Amino acid sequence: MRTIAVLGGGIGGLAASYYLCKSPQISKVVVFESSNRFGGRLWSTRRSDGAVFEHGPRAIRPAGAVGHNTLNMVDDLGLAMEILPVTHSHVASKNRYLYVNGQLHRMPSGISGLLRTVPPFSRPLLLNIAMEILVKKGTEDDESIHSFVSRRLGKELADIAVDSLCRGVFAGDCKKLSVRSCLPLLYNAEQRRGSLTLGLLLGSGPNPVVTPGPLAQRSIKESWAQWSLSRGLESLAESITEYLQQSEIVQLHREAAVKQISPSASGWMIHLEDGVISADHIISALPAKALASSLPPSCQPLIQELQDISTVTVAVVNLEYDGSILPVKGFGHLIPSSEDRGVLGVVYDSVSFPQHNRPKGETTRLTVMMGGAWFQEEFGAPEAVKDEHLLARATEVVNCHLGVNTAPSWSWVTLQRDCIPQYYQGHYRRVEAMQRFIRKNNLSLSLIGSSYDGVSVNEVIFSGRTAVEELLGRGV
Numbered sequence: 001m002r003t004i005a006v007l008g009g010g011i012g013g014l015a016a017s018y019y020l021c022k023s024p025q026i027s028k029v030v031v032f033e034s035s036n037r038f039g040g041r042l043w044s045t046r047r048s049d050g051a052v053f054e055h056g057p058r059a060i061r062p063a064g065a066v067g068h069n070t071l072n073m074v075d076d077l078g079l080a081m082e083i084l085p086v087t088h089s090h091v092a093s094k095n096r097y098l099y100v101n102g103q104l105h106r107m108p109s110g111i112s113g114l115l116r117t118v119p120p121f122s123r124p125l126l127l128n129i130a131m132e133i134l135v136k137k138g139t140e141d142d143e144s145i146h147s148f149v150s151r152r153l154g155k156e157l158a159d160i161a162v163d164s165l166c167r168g169v170f171a172g173d174c175k176k177l178s179v180r181s182c183l184p185l186l187y188n189a190e191q192r193r194g195s196l197t198l199g200l201l202l203g204s205g206p207n208p209v210v211t212p213g214p215l216a217q218r219s220i221k222e223s224w225a226q227w228s229l230s231r232g233l234e235s236l237a238e239s240i241t242e243y244l245q246q247s248e249i250v251q252l253h254r255e256a257a258v259k260q261i262s263p264s265a266s267g268w269m270i271h272l273e274d275g276v277i278s279a280d281h282i283i284s285a286l287p288a289k290a291l292a293s294s295l296p297p298s299c300q301p302l303i304q305e306l307q308d309i310s311t312v313t314v315a316v317v318n319l320e321y322d323g324s325i326l327p328v329k330g331f332g333h334l335i336p337s338s339e340d341r342g343v344l345g346v347v348y349d350s351v352s353f354p355q356h357n358r359p360k361g362e363t364t365r366l367t368v369m370m371g372g373a374w375f376q377e378e379f380g381a382p383e384a385v386k387d388e389h390l391l392a393r394a395t396e397v398v399n400c401h402l403g404v405n406t407a408p409s410w411s412w413v414t415l416q417r418d419c420i421p422q423y424y425q426g427h428y429r430r431v432e433a434m435q436r437f438i439r440k441n442n443l444s445l446s447l448i449g450s451s452y453d454g455v456s457v458n459e460v461i462f463s464g465r466t467a468v469e470e471l472l473g474r475g476v
């Protein structure tokens with residue numbers, strides 16, 4: 001008879017609860033979420049005319065073990081009918097742009113793109129790739145992404161392409177982010193094969209294996225590059241919530257902020273605003289700093305490591321324009337920090353997912369993402385920044401980069417505060433130290449969510465599954 005408390009009702013906490021309630025070994029699962037809704041960063045607006053806008057994640061990758069795992073869950077939840085796939089041959093998969101020197105440049109792709117000199121790069125990228133095989137293996141146990149890529153592929157690629165990609169995934173600074181924690185595939189390729197090219201061709205070590213179910217098999221057969229859901233990605237969180245509500249062993253609490261957790265003879269006492277609940281084990285899916293502020297002083301070394309995990313704030317501005325206004329078609333464009341520090345990129349949502357456009361009359365939906373690691377220096381303190389200022393900057397970018405001089409017919413500004421953890425150099429050591437502390441002190445505590453081993457929705461869901469498997473493996 002075991003009670004598991006799940007702290008945090010974002011996709012990480014929901015996924016862990018989903019896996020827990022599939023196990024006959026568990027008798028009770030109690031989920032605590034501080035806000036009035038589940039889903040955390042998964043947040044979709046469904047307008048009454050049928051249009052859908054994402055204020056958080058907008059597309060999930062189907063590939064690999066973590067991608068198959070999420071699709072297996074989607075299938076199990078009965079959401080397969082709602083899936084919106086984007087195949088590799090779709091224009092949104094083929095075309096991604098960089099905005100450099102005041103112009104949009106299509107990112108090189110395919111063999112022909114690598115053989116030619118494609119601006120903004122000054123020579124064919126195949127040369128960088130060919131030379132990479134000859135570069136000696138690094139000696140550091142971790143390195144910034146910028147330093148790693150400069151060393152192996154050249155400074156130009158690091159300054160433009162990799163700088164932009166880090167902004168388009170982590171909203172972060174590639175000179176601070178860790179290659180080992182953010183791009184483990186590339187780090188392992190160098191470690192195991194001495195080269196990225198060889199590592200990617202020959203494989204670079206064991207990966208988790210997940211048997212693809214029918215939907216994941218369909219994604220392979222049809223060559224999907226990304227997917228969303230017809231009612232937006234928040235419906236994944238809503239479906240898990242509905243599934244959990246039907247389970248007799250799950251209790252879901254909204255507006256239930258965890259204030260303090262303290263050890264007890266059998267596990268933990270969880271202190272809320274209006275009461276105390278006991279649990280045998282805690283799965284924390286809280287942001288690292290929120291967990292740090294709840295832990296007892298006896299956990300000081302763990303508290304310190306958790307507090308030291310930085311996060312960044314992203315301003316997300318959804319824009320809708322009447323008509324078809326884009327000069328190019330594709331996923332969107334990224335902006336390197338050398339071009340504009342404050343604006344990270346623009347997603348052309350209506351190209352990837354036209355199904356989310358309102359059904360009547362042609363419209364274009366865009367999302368401008370701003371801030372990230374540069375938020376404070378560009379916009380000031382997040383609590384003081386005005387929505388009108390963010391909206392004005394976003395529409396100015398659309399005008400300047402895409403030549404759109406009409407005003408949007410609809411807009412929405414969201415400030416996603418402290419939303420993407422930054423895995424700085426040495427992050428892997430921090431995670432190892434936290435796990436060591438938990439083991440050494442026999443704490444009945446699992447850490448999941450985006451603060452530790454991957455920020456994508458797939459990785460966060462997989463972290464929930466792994467924690468539950470480890471817990472059950474210990475015979476809880």
Ligand SMILES: Cc1cc2nc3c(=O)[nH]c(=O)nc-3n(C[C@H](O)[C@H](O)[C@H](O)COP(=O)(O)OP(=O)(O)OC[C@H]3O[C@@H](n4cnc5c(N)ncnc54)[C@H](O)[C@@H]3O)c2cc1C
Pocket residue numbers: 007008009010011012013032033034035038039040041042055056057058059060061256257258259285286287290314316416419420448449450451455456457458460
């Ligand atoms: C703008 C943006 C775009 C993104 N785009 C993509 C994308 O395209 N594809 C992709 O795969 N990923 C994307 N991501 C990343 C992904 O969405 C997140 O990393 C992931 O959703 C994080 O899930 P989580 O459960 O770890 O954290 P969260 O969603 O932050 O959940 C944590 C939960 O804990 C709750 N909480 C906090 N404190 C307490 C407390 N004291 N007591 C109780 N509850 C508490 C919070 O309210 C929250 O609900 C994006 C993220 C952002 C911000």
Ligand SMILES: C=Cc1c2[nH]c(c1C)Cc1[nH]c(c(CCC(=O)O)c1C)Cc1[nH]c(c(C)c1CCC(=O)O)Cc1[nH]c(c(C)c1C=C)C2
Pocket residue numbers: 061096097165167168169170171226314331332333334344345346347369455456457
């Ligand atoms: C401009 C800012 C951002 C854009 N998306 C995100 C930010 C901060 C957040 C984000 N995007 C992706 C992920 C998940 C990563 C994963 O491993 O699945 C997250 C957290 C997906 C993604 N987006 C881009 C890339 C290269 C990736 C990685 C996966 C893939 O190759 O599909 C590029 C990209 N992101 C944004 C734009 C405008 C853009 C490129 C044109 C928006």
